[in-house]
Amino acid sequence: MKIIATALEGIPGIEWYPIIGLFVFLIFFIILIIRVMNINQEEVSEFSQLPFDKGDTFVKDPTNHIN
Amino acid sequence: MELQKFTYDNKIARLFMNATILWGIVGMLVGLTIALELVFPLMSGGVSWLSFGRLRPLHTNAVIFAFVGNGMFTGIYYAAPRLLKTPMFSELLGKIHFWGWQLIIVAAALTLPFGFTVGKEYAELEWPIDIAIALIWVVFGINLIMTTVKRRTKHIYVAIWFFIATFVTVAVLHIVNSINLPVSFLKSYPIYAGIQDALVQWWYGHNAVAFFLTTPYLGLMYYFIPKAANRPVYSYKLSIIHFWALIFLYIWAGPHHLLYTALPDWAQALGVVFSVMLIAPSWGGMINGLLTLRGAWDKVRESPVLKMFVVAVTAYGMATFEGPMLSLKSVNALSHFTDWTIAHVHIGALGWNGMMTFGMLYWLMPRLYKTQLFSTKLANVHFWLATTGMLFFAIPLYFAGFTQSLMWKEFTADGYLKYPNFIETVTQVIPMYYIRVLGGTMYITGVILMIYNLIKTAKSGTFVPTEDDEAPALEAQPVHVDKGHRILEGKPLLFTLLALGAILIGGIVEFVPMFMIKSNVPTISSVKPYTPLELEGRDIYIRDGCYTCHSQMVRPFRSEVERYGDYSKAGETVYDHPFQFGSKRTGPDLSREGVVGGPMHKPNSWHYNHFLSPQKMVAESIMPPFPWIINNDLDYSSIAKKISVMKTLGVPYPEGFENQAKDHLLKQANEIAQGLRNEGIDVADTKEVIALIAYIQRLGVDIHKTDGSSAFTTK
Structure with a gap:
């Protein structure tokens, strides 16, 4: 273990790799949440009905799902 | 708006459906055989190709790539055209995909029992078959993405995103992990060695679970549960968030298969952190699936399809809670190398993949044959056999796992191993192996009942080879000002590239340091090549x-x-x-x-x-x-x-x-x-x-x- 740690220490900036990874994810996730929250509610409702055919009389109970 | 008429091809969905049934029973019977071999070790009769070590890879490959693989393709070829309001891009590519995939499965069945293997779990197939897999996978990908391009819906439904992520990631995983140098037609050595090979292999192995057994089946969940329950998905916004979080996080988690090994600590830590974070998107999916049934639980009581789906999604939730727990180093110290892992993966395979597939088949068969299910009662019997069989399978193995681990680690008061002879820790768990056989037999009995039920259903109706539909052309539909996530959803190729980017980041961050140290790999001077x-x-x-x-x-x-x-x-x-x-x-x-x-x-x-x-x-x-x-x-x-x-x-x-x-x-x-x-x-x-x-x-x-x-x- 030690011998690997020694070898890894030789890579410039190795200690930042995991931090960069987490940081990339965090930024990505925050942007994603903001964008998703901005989607129009009616549109979202429309998307969620895509699996249904025109003839389907599916349940569209607004109290049942939040979308 | 002028409506365009088009037809959906049910023939290709039926082909894949038949294949998943056939290979499912084959893969499970091989599994039962090797479970029996652990309690009757002389059962193989000295026949090499019947021995545990040769059949175990056949079992895992058959269940993952043949049963679940054909299951996912059944769902994709049925759902994707309907969600995108267009036939599949090419019938010919669909046929090449189907027959190519079956040929690969036959090639696996003809090579693995005879010892032609690379020796890396779930990636055992030798290089010519690996090349065939890559080619056929690309055929599937072209067909899927071009169907998305040709669609008549403005929005690409969430199930399709999961299918696209599956295609992209499995392609990357398979190619990177299968780079071997051939010695002969059926013998090759991986280009990676030792700890680097292990890292690549478990990056692949873990993400095979993620992107072959999970994401495509989440896609199926998002299509078939709303259809079967006749109500839209609980939260569409949650599906968007959980999709991106899931594919981004999953790819980092591979090193949790190598905790306490010679893998560098930083890579192990990375694997643990991302595995724990994975609970959130995984449970986001589970909650979304289960809450879709909110207000429809009365239907669950009556419908074997919904019952199967509920157990599937619950098993998914259990397995994805257990996975991060097993990634904690202290828990992994106990669980690794024991039957605990076998129990864990079978909650996923029998519960999540098995039950989702069965539910889908019970829903699909009557629709493809324009008839009613032959026997709801028989399907209910199957449901109970599968559910209890799964528990009879997994619970004894949990006990076996705890027992093994505790016995391996127990010391006497004088500081000696209490069970220095390994065989003591084996004989202790044999009764659990017997109960596992019982559980497996129950599960397979249920599958045989299902096959009978589905054949009778098909015989009672007439196959509908194509179904007509109509929709306005995409260009004719009103243009919304794209904003937020919608920009992505309207551009399938950009979407594919972003999904690829999300999964590549984790792999690169893990691999680059590992391969950069290749020049100064910690060689031990006394370690020499094999004679x-x-x-x-x-x-x-x-x-x-x-x-x-x-x-x-x-x-x-x-x-x-x-x-x-x-x-x-x-x-x-x-x-x-x-x-x-x-x-x-x-x-x-x-x-x-x-x-x-x-x-x-x-x-x-x-x-x-x-x-x-x-x-x-x-x-x-x-x-x-x-x-x-x-x-x-x-x-x-x-x-x-x-x-x-x-x-x-x-x-x-x-x-x-x-x-x-x-x-x-x-x-x-x-x-x-x-x-x-x-x-x-x-x-x-x-x-x-x-x-x-x-x-x-x-x-x-x-x-x-x-x-x-x-x-x-x-x-």
Whole structure:
């Protein structure tokens, strides 16, 4: 273990790799949440009905799902 | 708006449906066979291709790639055209995909039992089959993405995103992990070695679970649960968030398969952190699936389809909670190498994949044949058999796992291992293996009932080869101002590239440091390449799937060091193409087997007799006999080529050694065989067992060397 740690220490900036990874994810996730929250509610409702055919009389109970 | 008429092709969905049923029962029966072999070790009757080590890879490959693979394609070829309001891009590509995939499965069934294997779990298939998989996968991908491009819906439904992510990621995983250098038509060595090979393999292995067993089935969940419950998905916004979070996080989690191994600590820590974070998106999916049924639970009581889906999604939730828990180092220290892992994966396979597939088939068959399900009662019986069978399978294995681990780690008051003899920890869990067989039998009985039910259903109706539909052309639909996530959803190619980017980031962050250190890899000066005879022996070890029951990785725990010897170092495996750490200890770890004076060492004659009859040497052993290794002549015709390939891969054999390899092999074989003959064992120099003994006796030797002697100096 030690011998690997020694070898890894030789890579410039190795200690930042995991931090960069987490940081990339965090930024990505925050942007994603903001964008998703901005989607129009009616549109979202429309998307969620895509699996249904025109003839389907599916349940569209607004109290049942939040979308 | 003018409506365009088009038709959906049910024929291709039916082909995949039949294939998933056929391969499902085959894969499960092979699983039952190997479960029986663990309680009746002589069952294989000395037939090589029926032995546990050869059939276990067949079971895993058949269930993952044949049963679940065809299951996902059934769902995709049925759902994607309907969600995108267009026929699949090309019927011809669909047919090539179907027949190509079945041919690959047949090729796997014809090679794995006969020992043609790379020796990396879930990636055992040899290089020509790997190439075929890559080509057929690309055919599938083109067909899927072009169908998305040709769609008549503005929005691409969430299920399709999961299908696209599946295509992209599996392509990357498969190609990166399968880069091998061929020795012959059905023999190759991976270009990676030791700890690097392990990292690549478990990056692949873990994400095969993520992107072959999870994401496509989440896609199916998002289509079939709303259809079967007749209500839209609970939260569409949640589906967007959980999709991106899931694919981004999953790819980092692979190193949790290598905790406490010689993998660097930072990589292990990375694997743990991302595995724990994975609970959030996984449970986001589970909650979304289950809450879609909110207000429809009365239907669940009546519908076997919905019952199956509920158990599937619940099992998904259980497995994805357990997975992160197993990734915690303290829990993993207990669970790894035990039956706990087997229980965990079967909650996923039998519960999540199995039940989703069954539910989908019960829903689909009556629709494809325009009829009613033949027997709801029979389907309910199947449901209970599958659910209880799964519990009878998994719960005993949890107990077996705890028992093994605690027994391996228990010390007496005087500081000695309480169960120093490994076999004690095996016999203790045999009753659990019997109950596992019962659980598996119940589960398969349910599948047989399903097959009967589905055949009767099909016979009671008439197949509908195509279905008509109509929708306005995409261009004719009103243009919304795209904002937020919608920009992505309207551009499938950009979407595909972003999904690719998300999954590549994790892989690159993990791999780059590992491969950058290749030039200064922590080589241990006493660790030398295998001799030609040992290399041949190692190939026999791989061929017969020894890694399916024996690990070669002593973790740095006192209990393991006491039992096996010094803990494993990364530098020991730098010439191991492929690595053979293993993932399960049905038998003991072998990495210190050759250390004379170590706790594991046995003489050559013991190994010879043990391969001939394990029960003769250890009465309660559940290892099968390997008479073919005793009887077969060693085929060393390609040893020069093997040495050459190893040299190309960077193994430092001396210049021109490939030309001396045969003589070296024969000389070492003669020394071992002569030793056995001196002990009264009548054996020829060039039997396979001699090579295997040479390999086994080499394990762990190098790091204990103090005299600096070379492996190439035979005594």
